[in-house]
């Protein structure tokens with residue numbers, strides 16, 4: 024059996040190595056390392072794939088979220104509404120700008136922000152809503168956009184885990200997550216569904232003014248070279264990463280199909296097991312399985328984690344501490360939030376290896392070890 028890993032970026036690279044190596048060498052020969060045609064072309068191709076008018080590349084997904092808040096003009100003391108059940112980057116950027124995160128519950132079925140909880144948390148200080156498409160599954164963007172429109176609030180989608188996910192609206196129209204809100208943010212961290220060979224990120228919008236603001240802030244607040252209109256930052260996607268990503272973008276739909284196939288295998292293997300709840304899927308949302316995350320019922324998760332690790336089965340807890348309980352947010356009253364569903368999930372989730380290179384022998388072994396533990 025090939026060795027098990029949470030993600031296998033090495034085998035994935037081997038399959039496209041000649042193409043990728045040639046593209047990287049071409050950038051080195053050109054010595055256009057920052058900016059230039061390679062970056063612009065990748066941004067155009069990704070915007071087209073995504074169905075967004077503008078794609079503004081940047082240095083990583085965390086920067087994308089921070090620049091989005093800055094472009095929307097949020098000020099210290101403003102509030103954003105966001106789930107606590109997420110990766111820290113979603114909310115850390117708010118704290119960094121002295122914006123208060125107001126944490127709300129997720130729907131325990133989808134792991135994504137609960138639209139009703141958003142509406143209840145809106146105050147006159149609320150200046151944006153940040154849903155997270157966690158593990159590759161879309162939040163209910165139809166309801167979220169309706170609430171946002173009613174209260175005249177912008178929506179920033181954290182699409183770091185869900186690039187390529189299709190969300191279907193009730194009228195049958197389909198849009199990619201990250202292209203629905205006012206700004207979409209994504210990450211090209213190597214293990215993400217569209218992963219670079221280093222760091223990278225991007226922002227998406229259909230609004231020309233916002234696009235100009237995002238671009239300006241990502242580039243030292245410059246409207247033209249050496250004329251700095253606003254305080255910005257330095258956040259760029261380098262040309263080598265763009266060249267690699269442009270090739271991987273042509274494979275993204277295959278990569279998603281491979282992840283979904285692996286998820287189907289697990290789903291079948293765990294169906295009807297009373298100790299395991301497999302990821303929820305519904306028709307209006309094409310889960311792209313950045314993670315394959317189970318909810319354990321009446322199982323000692325730490326013991327399972329240890330057993331799997333001892334048996335060579337990688338597994339992870341995403342995430343062991345919800346954002347509102349992180350020390351980082353003490354100063355923002357994080358611990359004053361009561362989020363029992365979030366706490367409940369935090370204690371019960373476990374993620375199994377899922378990536379584009381898993382084979383059935385590997386998955387069969389993973390499944391047998393999980394079942395051996397839970398059924399005995």
Ligand SMILES: *Cc1c(COP(=O)(O)O)cnc(C)c1O
Nearest residue numbers: 083084085110112113183210212
């Ligand atoms: C990975 C990730 C980010 C941050 O992306 P980086 O490129 O690592 O900065 C933000 N939000 C979520 C949900 C993520 O998974």
